[in-house]
Amino acid sequence: MIEISHHGATTGVTGSCHELTLGSGSNSSGILIDCGLFQGQEEGRGANASDLSIDFPLSHIRALVVTHVHIDHVGRIPYLLAAGFEGPILCSEPSAIMLPEILEDALKIGFTRNRELIERVLDVIRARIVPVRYGCWHPMFDQDDQSLAIRLQPAGHILGSAYVECDAREGDSEERIVFSGDLGAPHAPLLPPPESPDRADRLVIESTYGDKDHEDRATRRFRLKAILERALADGGTVLIPAFSIGRTQELLYEIESLIHEFGGQSAAPGMAWQDLEIVVDSPLAAEFTRIYRDLKPFWDAEATELVKEGRHPLSFEQLTVIDSHEDHLNAVEYLTKSHRPCVVLAGSGMCAGGRVVNYLKAMLGDSRNDVLFVGYQAAGTPGRDILLYGPRGGWVALDGEKYDIRARVHQVGGYSAHAGQSDLVRFVTGIPGAPREIRIVHGDPDAKMALKKCLSSHGDYNINIPT
Structure with a gap:
């Protein structure tokens, strides 16, 4: 059994945190894709120092994969460590340089002003970071009837941003599952635009601007x-x-x-x-x-x-x-x-x-x-x-x-550093062979519904909006 679950970015555009799990019960192994802060009206679902608990099991989580270093994708990492997570933190090479910097600022604002404590947390984070080159498969685990490998591809959102391709095997079942992270607009300066993956059996895609296009x-x-x-x-x-x-x-x-x-x-x-x-x-x-x-x-x-x-x-x-x-x-x-x-x-x-x-x-x-x-x-x-x-x-x-x-x-x-509606549709329709499931996350309700409607007009997609 290969399952996707969500621990954020289902009621709005912040708090991104998704889980890919293979197996069940004591035989399960999984990874997290991002672990970000909630902001704005999403506060109260783990958004401030008083309620920033990690309210999901971690014993089976082998690793955290970071798509990019915006705070709504990485801001809960210190709390993830405090909750007992002991695995590596995988990210692109530029993100590996920037992640400690952004988390230092987050710690000072929302965690503590104690310099010694901040440095201790940052030392742990630096020791856990594993830089991964774009376009190269990285094995996560391979045991008996389970295996998982990930590959990062440029997402064009900010420097170091990536979407994550996951090749998962559970028994006789094999899938490629893609998490978009945040995708960039094709005309953004400084960074090359994202290219569609060559395969995606299931796709989890953002929808920040799922209801509109940007100016050229x-x-x-x-x-x-x-x-x-x-x-x-x-x-x-x-x-x-x-x-x-x-x-x-x-x-x-x-x-x-x-x-x-x-x-x-x-x-x-x-x-x-x-x-x-x-x-x-x-x-x-x-x-x-x-x-x-x-x-x-x-x-x-x-x-x-x-x-x-x-x-x-x-x-x-x-x-x-x-x-x-x-x-x-x-x-x-x-x-x-x-x-x-x-x-x-x-x-x-x-x-x-x-x-x-x-x-x-x-x-x-x-x-x-x-x-x-x-x-x-x-x-x-x-x-x-x-x-x-x-x-x-x-x-x-x-x-x-x-x-x-x-x-x-x-x-x-x-x-905006985010893709517009047409860019998101182009990312999906550019995948050879339609994904058998698309999950729309990381957007306001109207934006998610608008993207679903637009994608449905381009093909017979099975589209779900997690709650």
Whole structure:
């Protein structure tokens, strides 16, 4: 018996955690695919320090396979260790470098500020990590009537992201089961797009944007330019709540291209694009931008060619990185009082914490300022509330206090690191031979239903939505 079960990402887009089990009872062996935090309105299902228990058996779990290092896919790993998990943590080579970094930040925010304890946990995690090369089969176990091997393939979502192919054998039954993780959009900068697997008997696929498509790259790039120029016209700050991994680096890449192409032209009254300051105020985002630069062999052909031409898409002249908390507070105060046009990328992406909150508190009440969302905002997060109520002149609660939203609010959906509906359908229909079962996870209910309907129009698929 080969079974798939789910321990997250069935009621929304966070908390990804899936289990593949061979056999039953005392004869069972299994692996986990991801073990992520819940966020937003999914809190309460294991989302905070008081209820982040691992509420499923672990004695038969041989290994954890990580698709990528976003917190909604890896944030529960410390709690998994605390619950008794002793197996290896398999991931791609770039993810092996980034995973301890993202978990260090998660530990400081949600677990403990005790430096010694954090280092002990990180030492355990580093010792457990097994880097796996893309495209190479890695045996998990092979015993009597059970065997399992996994292969990671590039998913194009963020650096190091992968979908997981599992070749499972239980007695006379053999299957290839594929877990998509989060898939990237084909037109995303920096990373090559995902390619469909050559076989999938069963497929577990994400559906974050199962109900919509993104703007094409040319459209979103010029819309980004137009929004920035319009927002900067009155001397305010453009605040971009940025996810530390993936979105920040893609935005920097795109902004560098705008500066390169339109350098002498006006970005704001009296200021050319080549003089516009771009601020990254997030130590974690800055660290991952450095890691991205160090991992150029994993970039796509376009980005590699820019480097050969002598350009530096992630470390250009107009870029300022703010590290210390004191410098952060000074920047918030200066930009709030001045009328100097500036673009600030600050974490976190859904405004649920991090340095962006201080900017929002100081700037949301001033109509000169603009907030630009470039990523998914989960229900129940401040980001979703700003996006929903900002255009209506509403308010948002930040750290328990209400703040009026007079700043203008924009959204450029094309910069999502997630595949759109057409991309997801293309991934499925590109598999030679239809999977005999497709499970749709990691999406809001409407997005999952829309993807199911769209896939059904492309073939006679057996589609289930786990609850």
